[in-house]
Amino acid sequence: MSLTSREAGRRPRIPDVTIKRLPVYLRALDEAGERGVEIVSSAELARQTGFTSEQIRKDLAYFGAFGTRGVGYDVGTLADRIRRILGLHRVVPAALVGAGHLGTALARYNLTRPHPVRIEAIFDVAPDKVGTSIEGVTVEPVERLEETVRAKGCRLAILAVPAPAAQEAAQRLVAAGVEAILNFAPAQLQVPAHVQVQHIDLGLELESLAYYTAGERLSV
Amino acid sequence: MSLTSREAGRRPRIPDVTIKRLPVYLRALDEAGERGVEIVSSAELARQTGFTSEQIRKDLAYFGAFGTRGVGYDVGTLADRIRRILGLHRVVPAALVGAGHLGTALARYNLTRPHPVRIEAIFDVAPDKVGTSIEGVTVEPVERLEETVRAKGCRLAILAVPAPAAQEAAQRLVAAGVEAILNFAPAQLQVPAHVQVQHIDLGLELESLAYYTAGERLSV
DNA sequence: AATTGTGAAGCATTTCACAGCT
């Protein structure tokens, strides 16, 4: 599971692990900015994020030289750069498929902390869900998926449907132009190579964590 | 983010990535078993899980030689072995802190597919939540956390509280004997080295996925 | 004096390739 790095290389081929750390740096920078800090060193960012300062400098170096030697990084400038790299300088419309407990929680979570990724379309099969509104977004029947996803320009989607429904939903999302999927369904998705899938499977997470609680473990 | 591999080495030091793949193998084996399959090859498991057959054989080899050359793996035996390695051959009691939307979704999810990891204690600060019941488990006030976690022997916990409450909750869980935490709060937890933390941050996931939707991305 | 940016070294994980069993 986890990010499947595609062969189809982006520019200089940036590791997926680097991409996953950028939002952490961004959050740290925003927090520093809110505290009125204007310049940070990689050492300071390291303290805030838990990564090493070398790693932070290496990650940033993939995209250019943003700092000033002997000084550090300008908080606002670096935050802007990272935001642009991630495409978060503008609103990112996202679609949510599945308005069950988890889907609803995700939609609400999204609202809680202001976020450039906005859930602007929600779909469900259940007739009693369709037409209701979650945080201001009306739940539509899945029949309208392609049309609405295309119309709203969603290229990112969250999949929170039961496992048996996951593959079909993924296919339809991809057909409608989605390029990245956050999948909560306990199912392996078959998608074209250009589509990035991040799989979060609560069952798998709990099962692997159980290993670390098993204590004195003698030879199997 | 992600699993922090501890220096404090377990036996021959097994990579965290391997531990994270074991539940995937287990699920594939269980599915094969339900289909009546009795013997599988690593190539067959590879097809089902999306990993390579070499990787599967290497992962399993960390724990012993479970297969038969020229034949493959006995589905039932291998599943049992993996279950034991992960500690899933018995019920694993888990505690859930935070009975908000997400926490409730997690508790319900847990019930949906029968699972050795069982949420047996739920805590919340909100007085209107305390005393209610989620899937048969009564929500208790956080004041009772240490006592109940200890009494039920929970060594695994799920944290679904707001960020500002996360660190204190983690500390109390650890003090009560918890050794592994699945953390959904957007906060970095400070825990002793022997405690394994898996951090799932929906905001960070969406932000990193946004990168892959940004399309033609010229030099930053 | 401090801190970035970066080649080179060091590790960790994956893939290769094949000897060893059944």
Next chain:
DNA sequence: AGCTGTGAAATGCTTCACAATT
């Protein structure tokens, strides 16, 4: 004849260490 188990090679990522720069 087929498939596992595993050293060795390859790859990918992190850490080191220091020259470059302010």
